[in-house]
Amino acid sequence: xxxxxxxxxxxxxxxxxxxxxxxxxxxxxxxxxxxxxxxxxxxxxxxxxxxxxxxxxxxxxxxxxxxxxxxxxxxxxxxxxxxxxxxxxxxxxxxxxxxxxxxxxxxxxxxxxxx
Amino acid sequence: xxxxxxxxxxxxxxxxxxxxxxxxxxxxxxxxxxxxxxxxxxxxxxxxxxxxxxxxxxxxxxxxxxxxxxxxxxxxxxxxxxxxxxxxxxxxxxxxxxxxxxxxxxxxxxxx
Numbered sequence: 745x746x747x748x749x750x751x752x753x754x755x756x757x758x759x760x761x762x763x764x765x766x767x768x769x770x771x772x773x774x775x776x777x778x779x780x781x782x783x784x785x786x787x788x789x790x791x792x793x794x795x796x797x798x799x800x801x802x803x804x805x806x807x808x809x810x811x812x813x814x815x816x817x818x819x820x821x822x823x824x825x826x827x828x829x830x831x832x833x834x835x836x837x838x839x840x841x842x843x844x845x846x847x848x849x850x851x852x853x854x855x856x857x858x859x
Numbered sequence: 860x861x862x863x864x865x866x867x868x869x870x871x872x873x874x875x876x877x878x879x880x881x882x883x884x885x886x887x888x889x890x891x892x893x894x895x896x897x898x899x900x901x902x903x904x905x906x907x908x909x910x911x912x913x914x915x916x917x918x919x920x921x922x923x924x925x926x927x928x929x930x931x932x933x934x935x936x937x938x939x940x941x942x943x944x945x946x947x948x949x950x951x952x953x954x955x956x957x958x959x960x961x962x963x964x965x966x967x968x969x970x971x
Contacts, residue, residue, distance in 0.1 A: 747902075777959070786963035787949065800958040834903070847893070848959060850903040 746771065748851035750835050756857045762823040765854045769816050769837030775799075776818040777848060778810060781832040790833075793818055822856075830858045861886045863952050865962035872940050873970050880935040880965050882950030892933040893951040893959070894924055903949070909933065920944070942971045 749768040757763050769776050778790040789802035793812035810820040816837075822829055832855050836848035862885045872878060884890060894906040907918025914926040924935045933950060950962040 779961070784963075787961035789958050789960065792958055802958070836903075847905055847908060848895075848903075850895075852902045 748835055748837050748849055750833075750851040750854050752854060753852065754855050754857075756859060757825050758859050759825055759827060761825050762821060763825060763856060764819055764821045765833055765835075765856075767818045767820075767835030767837075767851060769818070769835075770849055773837035773839050773849070774816055775838045775840060776812055776816065777836045777838075778818070778820050779834040779836065780804075781834055781853070782830075787834065790820065825858045827858050830856060832856075861952065861954070861960050863950055863960050863962035865948075865950055865965050867965045868963070869966050869968070871968045871970065874942055875939045876969075878935070878937040878940045878944070878967070880948055880950075880967070882933045882935065882962060883931050884933070884950075884952040884960075885931065886952065886954055887931075888954055890952050890954045892924070892926055893953075894918065894922070894933075894935050895949045895951060895961075896946050897949070897964075898946045906935070906948070940967075940969050942969050945969045 751766045775794045777792040779787045781787050791810050792800045796812045807823045812818045832853040834853045836850045838848050864883045866881045892909040895903045896906045897903045906922055907916050909916045909926045917923045922937050924933055926933050945968055947964045947966050949964045951959050953959040
C-alpha cells in the first residue's frame with residue numbers, strides 16, 4: 745500500500761512569491777491534515793480537510809489556504825511568501841476524520857526555503 | 860486553548876539506560892493521546908496511542924506510556940534504550956471535534 749506522497753520534496757522561492765504544495769493520501773483515506781514543522785516550534789497545525797470540506801483550521805494568516813479534491817488529494821497554497829514561512833510542510837492522512845481517530849500517516853514533507 | 864507541553868527538549872542517554880519523556884496537556888475533558896516518533900531522515904510514525912481502558916499502553920519497539928488523568932500527563936517510557944532509538948519524539952492530543960495538537964518534541968540521542 746503506497747504511503748502519503750508529497751510533491752515537490754524541496755523548493756526554493758523568494759519573498760513575495762506564492763507556492764502550491766501537493767499531497768496524495770493513502771488510498772481510501774478521506775482526511776488530509778497539513779502541518780508546518782520548524783525547529784523551534786515543532787508541528788503547528790494548519791488545516792484539516794475531510795471529504796472536500798475544511799473541518800479545522802489553525803492559527804495561521806489568510807495567506808495560507810488549502811483545498812481537497814474529490815479523489816482526496818489535497819493542495820495547500822501560501823501567497824506572498826515571507827522569510828518566516830521557510831519550513832517543512834507535512835501532510836498526513838487518515839481513514840476517518842482526525843478528531844475521530846487521531847491516527848495520522850505522514851508523508852516525508854515538502855521543504856520550503858524562502859530567500 | 861488546548862496545548863501540549865514536552866518539558867525535555869533534548870535528552871542524552873547511554874545505551875541500556877532507562878528513558879522517561881514527559882508530556883502534559885491542558886484540556887480537561889476526554890482526550891485521545893499519542894506518541895509519534897521521527898527517526899533521522901524518516902517520516903513521522905505512530906509509536907503508541909491511548910483512547911480508553913487500561914491507562915498503561917504498550918507500543919512498538921518496547922515503548923510504553925502511562926495516562927495519569929489527575930496529572931494531565933502521558934509520559935513515555937522504555938526500560939532500556941538502544942542506539943537505534945535516537946530520534947525525535949512528539950506527544951499529541953486530540954478530543955472530539957478538535958484537531959490533533961502536537962508538543963514541541965524531544966530530541967533523544969542514545970550514545971553507544
